[in-house]
Amino acid sequence: MRNKTVIYALLLGLALGAPLASASLDATAVQAAISAAEDARKQAASVNGEWRDTAKKIKEAKKMLAEGYLAKAMDLATVAEREGELGYRQMMAQQEFEMPAFIKH
Amino acid sequence: MSKKILIAAALAVAVGLPAGAMATPEEDRIQFRNHFQDRFSEVPLEEYPNGVYAIDPVGRENWEAIEEFPPYEPFIDTGRDMWEKPFANGKTYADCFPDGPGIAHKYPHWDKDKGMVMTLPLALNNCREANSEEPLKYKKGPINDLLSYIAFESRGEVTNVVVPEDDPRALAAYEDGKKFYYTRRGQLNFSCAHCHVQNGGLVLRTETLSPSLGHTTHFPVYRSKWGTVGTLHRRFTGCNKQVRAKPFEAHGEEYRNLEYFLTYMSNGLELNGPGARK
Numbered sequence: 001m002r003n004k005t006v007i008y009a010l011l012l013g014l015a016l017g018a019p020l021a022s023a024s025l026d027a028t029a030v031q032a033a034i035s036a037a038e039d040a041r042k043q044a045a046s047v048n049g050e051w052r053d054t055a056k057k058i059k060e061a062k063k064m065l066a067e068g069y070l071a072k073a074m075d076l077a078t079v080a081e082r083e084g085e086l087g088y089r090q091m092m093a094q095q096e097f098e099m100p101a102f103i104k105h
Numbered sequence: 106m107s108k109k110i111l112i113a114a115a116l117a118v119a120v121g122l123p124a125g126a127m128a129t130p131e132e133d134r135i136q137f138r139n140h141f142q143d144r145f146s147e148v149p150l151e152e153y154p155n156g157v158y159a160i161d162p163v164g165r166e167n168w169e170a171i172e173e174f175p176p177y178e179p180f181i182d183t184g185r186d187m188w189e190k191p192f193a194n195g196k197t198y199a200d201c202f203p204d205g206p207g208i209a210h211k212y213p214h215w216d217k218d219k220g221m222v223m224t225l226p227l228a229l230n231n232c233r234e235a236n237s238e239e240p241l242k243y244k245k246g247p248i249n250d251l252l253s254y255i256a257f258e259s260r261g262e263v264t265n266v267v268v269p270e271d272d273p274r275a276l277a278a279y280e281d282g283k284k285f286y287y288t289r290r291g292q293l294n295f296s297c298a299h300c301h302v303q304n305g306g307l308v309l310r311t312e313t314l315s316p317s318l319g320h321t322t323h324f325p326v327y328r329s330k331w332g333t334v335g336t337l338h339r340r341f342t343g344c345n346k347q348v349r350a351k352p353f354e355a356h357g358e359e360y361r362n363l364e365y366f367l368t369y370m371s372n373g374l375e376l377n378g379p380g381a382r383k
Contacts, residue, residue, distance in 0.1 A: 009297045048359065050351040051292050064300075074211040083292070090289060100296075105142050 033077035034061050040084025049091035054083040056095040130279055130369055137370045140302065141318045153319030154377045160306050161313045168381065177253055177327040177379040180334045184254025184324075187247065192236040198251075201232035209376055210248045211257035213266060213365050222278050226252065226336060243355035252325045253334055254376030264322060264367040264376060267304040282366030285359060291350030300344075314383070321368040323380030327351035334379060336365060344368040 037058050044050045057080040064073035112238035123339065141260035142150065145160055152159035158168045163312060188206050202208050226248055230240035241248040288298045294337050295332045299308070308314070324337040331339075338355035345352040353359040 045351070048291065048353070052346055052349040052351050053292075055351070086292075090294065096286070096287050097280075100287055100298060100303070103136055104143075104296075 025069065025074055027065060028071045030061075030065050030070050030077065033074055033081065034058060034065065037061065037077045037080035037084060040081045042084075043078030044084045044091070047088060047091040049087035051083050051087045054080050054087070057083070090101070107199065109158050111161065125346075130276070133283065134370055135302055135371055137283045137302075138318060141316050143379075145306065150373075152375050152376065153316065153371070154322035156319060156323060156380065157313050157315035157383065159319070160316060164383070169254050170305035171381050175327075175379075176329075177325075177334050177383055178194045180253040180325075180327070180379065182233065182248045182251070184246075186255075187251045189252055192233070192238050194236055198229070198232060205258075206255050207258035207262065207376065209256050209260035210265060211366055213361065215267070215269055215272065215278070217269070217272055220274055221358070222282075222365040224356055224364055225255065226338070227356045227361070237311060244336055244342065245333070249325050249334040249336060249354075252336060253379040256323075256325060256376065259376050259378070262376045264368060264374050266365065266372055268365075278362045279366055281359075281370065281381065282362035282364070285363045286366055290349035291345065292310070293348040295348040297344060315357075317367070319371050320373050321364065321371050322374050323378045325378060326380045326382050328382050330383065 029084035037054075041050060041054045041058060043053070057076045061073045061080065064070075064076060130292060132356050138150070141148075141153070147247070155165075155168075159163040181330050185206075191197050199205055204211075212228065213222050216223040226241075226243055227365050229248065229251060232242075233240055240249070269275050289296045289299070298317070300314050301320065305316035321337060325334045326340070327334045336355070338360050342352040342355065
């Protein structure tokens with residue numbers, strides 16, 4: 001009985017909390033995240049390190065923003081920004097060429 | 106005194122550089138070949154132009170059956186027609202390539218005047234543009250017909266890429282291609298070499314990874330997956346996408362230099378294009 005009450009309370013909390021969390025996002029913040037993602041993508045591209053789907057994610061984030069799905073747009077922009085950062089770091093870490101050890105001869 | 110300092114500095118630089126960065130193209134090629142001959146000691150060198158079918162006996166049986174009625178044959182015929190059909194100005198490809206059509210073994214080569222690696226598809230489009238024709242797309246479509254015909258007519262020629270010593274830009278292009286080949290890229294963090302040098306012969310899902318040695322000898326290739334013939338740079342694009350990296354422009358500098366390095370690694374191997382692959 002007590003367990004059931006706790007579960008109901010949790011579900012109610014989630015149901016109420018989710019829209020509140022979403023509502024706390026505004027379009028300006030999402031737009032800023034998309035711009036940051038685009039900057040990160042460009043930085044990766046400048047060293048030939050852009051990943052395959054980063055631009056697609058940014059495009060999708062813009063579409064989600066235009067349709068009012070702010071949380072989804074923010075998620076996509078955040079992932080795309082991280083991809084851009086990692087793509088850049090990946091290439092910068094390999095600026096100095098080294099023959100891999102698996103070629104033994 | 107200053108001489109001693111110079112010698113010491115040169116020694117320090119030499120010791121500090123990784124071995125691969127100091128190797129000449131020929132040293133690279135011998136190392137590359139030895140790697141495969143050690144890894145697949147039972148495979149004769151002349152088998153490598155057959156790609157994965159040099160090391161995959163089951164796949165080879167299927168491939169040999171396919172080769173009885175080669176799916177690339179219609180493309181060769183269409184390519185022959187293209188080669189012989191005059192441009193609007195009355196000239197033909199033969200005016201640009203008097204040694205043609207069997208010219209595949211002359212590419213890629215270092216073009217000293219242009220200061221860049223010249224690939225065969227790029228040279229074909231240069232010819233078209235010089236004769237006021239629209240260039241062909243580099244990955245799909247009619248260029249594959251023309252390349253199939255040229256590859257067929259070049260069968261039996263031997264890969265012989267030269268990195269001329271009198272132009273340091275050629276060596277720089279070769280080194281760029283080499284670096285590209287060994288650089289991890291994309292979300293999966295793989296280099297070309299991880300699949301085709303380190304893990305060649307292992308199975309990835311249902312497919313055996315082909316050895317890199319001989320990779321360039323049989324293009325263009327009819328891939329069952331594509332349902333048509335495609336170019337080497339289309340394959341480069343596909344490989345980059347598979348590791349989730351953004352691919353580069355076909356016959357842009359990155360892929361041209363990559364082709365220069367990769368073809369050099371197959372120097373001495375016979376051309377046997379067009380090929381058929383899964």
